[in-house]
Amino acid sequence: xxxxxxxxxxxxxxxxxxxxxxxxxxxxxxxxxxxxxxxxxxxxxxxxxxxxxxxxxxxxxxxxxxxxxxxxxxxxxxxxxxxxxxxxxxxxxxxxxxxxxxxxxxxxxxxxxxxxxxxxxxxxxxxxxxxxxxxxxxxxxxxxxxxxxxxxxxxxxxxxxxxxxxxxxxxxxxxxxxxxxxxxxxxxxxxxxxxxxxxxxxxxxxxxxxxxxxxxxxxxxxxxxxxxxxxxxx
Numbered sequence: 001x002x003x004x005x006x007x008x009x010x011x012x013x014x015x016x017x018x019x020x021x022x023x024x025x026x027x028x029x030x031x032x033x034x035x036x037x038x039x040x041x042x043x044x045x046x047x048x049x050x051x052x053x054x055x056x057x058x059x060x061x062x063x064x065x066x067x068x069x070x071x072x073x074x075x076x077x078x079x080x081x082x083x084x085x086x087x088x089x090x091x092x093x094x095x096x097x098x099x100x101x102x103x104x105x106x107x108x109x110x111x112x113x114x115x116x117x118x119x120x121x122x123x124x125x126x127x128x129x130x131x132x133x134x135x136x137x138x139x140x141x142x143x144x145x146x147x148x149x150x151x152x153x154x155x156x157x158x159x160x161x162x163x164x165x166x167x168x169x170x171x172x173x174x175x176x177x178x179x180x181x182x183x184x185x186x187x188x189x190x191x192x193x194x195x196x197x198x199x200x201x202x203x204x205x206x207x208x209x210x211x212x213x214x215x216x217x218x219x220x221x222x223x224x225x226x227x228x229x230x231x232x233x234x
Contacts, residue, residue, distance in 0.1 A: 001027050003197035007205070009059065012050035016167075037064050037090035038082070044097050057101045059204040062091035063113040067128050067165040069175045075127040079169040086167075087131035092138050095153075103149045109204040110146070110153040112139040113196075116223050118157045118215065136215055143213035152212040154203050159219025161191035187220030 001024055004011050011030035011141060014037075015021045033047040051057050066086045068079045091112055102108040116122075118136040119220035121129035139155035146153050164177025179190060199218055202208050217223050 001030050003194065003201050004059075004061075004204070005029055005067070007201055009204075010054055012053055014046050014050075037094070038085045040093065043090065043094065047094060047097050051098070051101050056105055057098055058105045058108050060095065060098055060102065060108070060110045061113070061200060061204070062094060062110065063166060065113065065115075065127060065132075066091045066167040066169055067175060068169055068172060068175060069125055069177075070127075071123060072126040079172055082129050082169040083127050084129050084134075087128070088134045090139065091135060095138070095142055099151075102146070102151045106150050108151050109208075110139075110142065110151065111200050111203050112136075112142075112153065112155045113200075114139065114155045114157045116157055116159045116217060116219050119217060119223060135189060139215070140213055147212055152203075152208075154208075154211060154214045154216065156196060156199055156203070157215060157217045157219070158191055158196050159217070159222040161193065164194060185220035185222040187222070189220065191218065191220060195225060 001011060001013055005028045005233060011028070012033060013021070013024070013030055014033045014035045016034070016036050016075050018034045021034055024030065027031040033046045033049060035042050037043050066083060068075055068083055095110060095112075102110065112135055115128070115132040115133045117125065117129040117132045120232055121133065136155050136157075139153055142151075143153035145151075160179070160182050163178055168175045168177045182190065184190070199216065203211065
């Protein structure tokens with residue numbers, strides 16, 4: 001948000017927390033519209049409101065996401081349904097609803113925020129991995145549809161970014177990520193929101209005009225190789 005505003009973009013953003021949204025809006029000058037994306041009718045209305053306020057839509061960043069930690073067999077049905085609704089259905093429906101406006105712009109850019117698990121699943125966050133893999137497919141398919149009509153769609157895949165994913169399915173607030181348990185990537189530090197924001201800014205700008213259908217890992221080298229650990233038996 002802050003980076004896009006600094007680049008001169010008019011920004012409308014949405015989220016579930018009215019207090020957090022209002023604080024970000026005040027700090028950045030962006031416009032906040034509260035919405036729970038699992039409410040499909042409200043989601044459509046908010047997007048229509050955003051388009052009306054902006055007078056069009058030349059960039060769309062799809063960043064909604066929640067996390068559940070655990071194996072597949074440890075994931076309750078209700079939590080899995082909410083993960084699918086927020087992580088997959090919401091970006092798919094938002095892009096689809098925005099599509100006529102994006103096409104009319106004649107040069108719009110969509111950035112889908114995936115995860116390193118879009119590329120390679122992690123068994124400790126199994127259901128989340130499934131949904132983020134699906135997000136990659138959503139991004140690719142929209143990219144294919146958008147290329148002939150001037151709409152670019154790319155997927156950004158962050159690794160460990162502090163403070164981690166804090167949003168969780170209802171009733172599972174204890175599943176928020178805790179960076180204290182993370183292993184440092186080869187680059188020697190965890191990612192930051194600004195790292196991701198710089199990449200998003202480039203993807204919505206003119207310098208990336210020929211980049212479409214890309215899946216871009218931004219993780220300090222985490223996913224480049226498997227690293228073996230040496231353990232001494234006692």
